[in-house]
Structure formats: C-alpha cells, structure tokens
Amino acid sequence: MPGTEYFGAEERKEVNDVLESGMLFRYNHDDQRNGHWKAREFEQLFEEYTGANHAHAVSSGSAAVACMMAAAGIGHGDEVICTPFTFIAPIEAVLFAGGIPVFAEVDETLNLSAASIEAAITPRTKAVLLVHMCGAAADLDGIKAVCDKHNIKLLEDAGQALGAFYKGKHVGLFGEAGAVSFDFFKITTAGEGGVCFTNDKDKYEVMAQFSDHGHSHVGDNRGMEAHPVLGFNYRLGELNAAIAVAQMRKLEMIRANNKKNKAILKDRLKNEVPFITFRCLPDEEGDSATFLNFFMETPELAEKASKEVQGVAYWYTNMYHFINQWDHLKALKSPYKLAIHDYEHRQDWNNIELPKSQNIIGRLLSIGIRATWTEEEINAFADQLIAQLKKVVE
Numbered sequence: 001m002p003g004t005e006y007f008g009a010e011e012r013k014e015v016n017d018v019l020e021s022g023m024l025f026r027y028n029h030d031d032q033r034n035g036h037w038k039a040r041e042f043e044q045l046f047e048e049y050t051g052a053n054h055a056h057a058v059s060s061g062s063a064a065v066a067c068m069m070a071a072a073g074i075g076h077g078d079e080v081i082c083t084p085f086t087f088i089a090p091i092e093a094v095l096f097a098g099g100i101p102v103f104a105e106v107d108e109t110l111n112l113s114a115a116s117i118e119a120a121i122t123p124r125t126k127a128v129l130l131v132h133m134c135g136a137a138a139d140l141d142g143i144k145a146v147c148d149k150h151n152i153k154l155l156e157d158a159g160q161a162l163g164a165f166y167k168g169k170h171v172g173l174f175g176e177a178g179a180v181s182f183d184f185f186k187i188t189t190a191g192e193g194g195v196c197f198t199n200d201k202d203k204y205e206v207m208a209q210f211s212d213h214g215h216s217h218v219g220d221n222r223g224m225e226a227h228p229v230l231g232f233n234y235r236l237g238e239l240n241a242a243i244a245v246a247q248m249r250k251l252e253m254i255r256a257n258n259k260k261n262k263a264i265l266k267d268r269l270k271n272e273v274p275f276i277t278f279r280c281l282p283d284e285e286g287d288s289a290t291f292l293n294f295f296m297e298t299p300e301l302a303e304k305a306s307k308e309v310q311g312v313a314y315w316y317t318n319m320y321h322f323i324n325q326w327d328h329l330k331a332l333k334s335p336y337k338l339a340i341h342d343y344e345h346r347q348d349w350n351n352i353e354l355p356k357s358q359n360i361i362g363r364l365l366s367i368g369i370r371a372t373w374t375e376e377e378i379n380a381f382a383d384q385l386i387a388q389l390k391k392v393v394e
Contacts, residue, residue: 002254002290002371003182003189004245009250014038014242024238026057027212028222038241043195045095045248050170052178052197054189054204057241058191058211061181062089063234064194068177068211069097069129070231071196071203072153076339078126080155083112084323084357085315086131090157094129098339100346103323105356106281110134110293111365114142116356118150124345127153132161132171134366135187140166140174140283147175155179159194162187165286177203182240187254187290188247190240209323211235257371258289261378265367266292270381273389279364292367299362301392309388311381312365322361323354 008271017036023029026039026118046055058064072078076098082091082376084103094101102125110133117128128147130138147154154175158164162180170299172178177200180186180192196207213233214227269276269292279293296302299316306314319325327333330349332341340346373381 002258002369003250004184005370005372006247006250006254010246011243013180014246015239018238020240023197023355024321026235026238026241029216030220034240038238038245039044039236042241042244042248045245046195046197049251050173050197052170052173053122053199054201055195055197056204056208056211057236057244058194058196058234059236059240060158060192060234061183061194062093063211064179064181064196065090065093065144065155065157065159065205066097066232066268067196067234068179068198068203069093069099069127069153069187070229071198071200071206072127072155072176074127074153074155077124077343078361079122079124081112081117081125081128083129083131083133085110085133085321085356085361086157087159087320088326089159089327090129090131091326095334095338095340100124100343102209102341102347103349103352103354104367105132105354106126106360107139108295108360109136110360111138111283112143114139114146117143118146120275121150121152122148125150125152127176129155129157131157131159131174132164134163134279134293135288136160136279136281137161137166137171137283137286140171141282144174153290159261160186160290160386163288163290165250167286171286172197178201181248182244185290187258188244188251190236190244190247193240193244198263208348220221246338253373255288258369259287261371261373262289262292262369262380264375265369265382268379269294269385272382272386275393276389289369292369294363294365294394295362295363296362299359302363302365303390305313305365308392309365309385312367312387315364315366323349323352323357331374 104120107113159181177198182190210231213229
C-alpha cells in the first residue's frame with residue numbers, strides 16, 4: 001500500500017488546516033475556511049497531474065464510476081460490456097443505474113480484449129466499461145477502434161490505475177470519462193475517496209451535479225441553488241480531501257520508486273525462474289508499477305503456489321475480484337427489486353462460459369510492490385520467492 005507508506009507531516013498539516021477552521025463541508029461557508037478549500041485543491045492537483053480538463057472529487061471510486069456513467073447517460077435497459085476480473089463495484093454501478101452487465105473475456109493484459117468486446121456487442125450495447133486492472137493500461141488502441149466502429153461509448157474505470165499512462169496520456173482520458181479510487185489500498189490514498197474526470201465540460205457538470213443531489217453550485221447561497229438533474233450524495237469531505245492533497249504531491253515520487261523496485265524484482269524472477277511468464281503490458285513505460293503479475297504454466301501450479309509461496313496473491317479464489325465468487329451477483333441478491341430482475345435478454349451468469357478468462361486468471365499470481373523497499377529487502381524477498389516457486393514445481 002504505497003500511499004500509506006508515506007504518511008507523515010504533510011498529511012497532518014493538511015488535516016490540521018481543516019480542523020482548525022472547523023469547516024468539514026466542501027461547499028460554501030467562505031468566511032469560516034481561513035482560505036482552505038481542500039477538495040478544490042485536490043481537484044486542481046489531479047488535473048495538473050493527469051492532464052484532465054475537468055476533475056471532480058467524490059466519496060469513493062465506486063461513486064466516481066456511478067457519476068461517470070450518469071454523465072454518459074447509461075441507464076435503464078442499456079447493455080454495458082464488463083470484465084469478469086475486477087472489484088465488483090463497476091458491475092454494481094451498472095446494475096444500480098438500471099443497466100445490464102455483459103461479461104466478455106480478458107487476455108494476458110488482465111483487461112478486456114478488443115476481440116472479446118467485439119464478440120459481445122449486440123444491438124442493445126451502449127457502452128464498454130473498461131477496467132484498467134492492477135495499475136496498467138489495457139489495449140486502448142484496439143478497444144477504442146472497436147468502440148468507434150460500433151458507435152458505443154467507452155468508459156474507463158482506472159480505480160487501480162492512477163499514475164498509469166498509455167502512450168503518454170493518462171488512462172481515463174480516452175473515452176467519455178474516467179474514474180479513480182483513493183481508498184486505503186491504492187497508490188495514493190485518502191482513506192476513502194475517488195475522482196471522476198473528463199475533458200468534456202458538459203459531462204463534468206453532470207458529474208458534479210449528480211454527486212450532490214443535483215445542485216448546480218452556482219451562486220453563494222446553497223439553499224437557493226437550482227437543481228438541473230436528480231442526483232445523490234457522493235460528496236467528498238474536506239478531511240479526506242486534505243489527505244488526498246498531500247498524497248497527490250507525493251504521487252510521482254511513489255510511482256518512480258514503484259517502477260525502480262518492480263524492475264529489480266522482475267529482473268530477478270525473469271532470469272532465475274524460467275517456468276513463469278509475465279503480464280502483457282501494452283505500454284510498459286506507462287505502468288504505475290503497483291503490481292508485478294506473472295503466470296504459472298497451469299492453474300493447478302498457480303493454486304499450489306498460492307498456498308506455498310509467501311507474498312503472492314491469487315485472484316482466482318479471491319472473494320471480491322473474480323466472477324467465480326460472485327454468488328450474490330449470480331443470484332441477484334439485492335435488498336430491493338432492480339431493473340435487471342425484469343430483463344429477459346441477459347446472460348445466464350450461473351452458466352456463463354469464459355474459458356480464456358478462467359485459464360488466465362487461474363494461472364495468475366500477483367505481488368504488491370512496496371515503494372519503500374530497500375534494494376537489500378527486495379533481493380531478500382526475491383531469494384525467498386525464487387526458492388519457494390522452484391519448490392512448487394519440483
């Protein structure tokens with residue numbers, strides 16, 4: 001968790017600014033703030049780093065996905081092509097918007113492939129919800145070409161991919177809008193928080209309004225603002241925003257340390273463990289380097305390694321990140337009736353066949369990169385990994 005590795009005086013200073021003013025709400029109350037507008041400052045730093053024309057901070061990455069979907073007009077009956085390998089939040093966002101998730105295959109980028117998206121398109125398809133998993137970009141050239149060909153919208157969930165670029169452009173800026181997460185487990189963290197961002201001013205306005213009960217944010221009297229749209233409360237508070245301000249200033253340093261440490265570890269494994277292969281990175285230079293991902297030769301070996309090798313994660317059996325464990329989704333166990341309960345035309349998720357994804361995620365092992373590792377610590381970890389991986393295949 002690189003962001004938390006660097007918590008210190010900078011975060012305390014930003015939080016104390018808010019505590020001393022007592023103004024935890026992000027809007028209005030100008031005379032009580034002592035000049036501190038942490039959510040605004042966070043958004044400005046985010047825009048400067050990513051190159052986005054417009055960024056809006058919200059309460060979570062999940063909220064950011066919901067807001068970008070609202071800006072793209074995704075709603076009742078719309079089919080949205082999704083990945084089976086993700087935290088379930090984007091799938092929930094489609095369902096709660098009234099849409100229909102349609103699962104396609106991932107490839108060795110760990111993301112949706114252009115070919116699988118093309119195969120999943122129907123006359124009801126309105127968008128692709130592309131999740132850039134494990135800190136690196138998907139094949140954006142190929143995927144964008146398919147979306148343009150079929151006139152469907154591209155939405156980018158970069159929840160795990162802040163600091164990831166594709167050919168010099170930050171992920172999330174290739175389609176209608178993007179979303180990132182600042183939760184506790186990300187490259188930079190606010191504890192909870194997220195950002196939805198876009199280069200389209202009109203979509204930005206919808207996201208800002210939708211996240212705050214439809215408030216227009218025009219004028220200085222909140223009680224008299226217009227409400228152009230219906231919305232909900234996805235606001236980010238000033239305390240979380242304050243932490244995010246300090247973390248944004250550290251992002252490039254964290255990313256640089258990630259890349260340096262990942263390169264050392266990857267080189268050791270590449271040179272000393274001949275029976276593994278590595279994740280395909282469409283733009284290796286643009287990697288945020290939060291994870292080192294590699295494949296065992298078979299799912300059986302990967303499962304064995306997950307039990308016998310310390311320091312690796314096995315997503316295939318993870319309860320949150322792969323479709324195999326989403327029993328509540330397959331049974332549509334919602335506390336209330338959803339639009340999808342009435343849809344006749346949808347995938348049978350209890351019998352869905354995704355053989356390529358099953359094989360790829362079944363063989364996948366991941367290592368979280370620590371930005372604060374010393375070279376000595378990396379090499380000691382590599383020694384342990386190499387020895388344990390070799391023992392798995394004996």
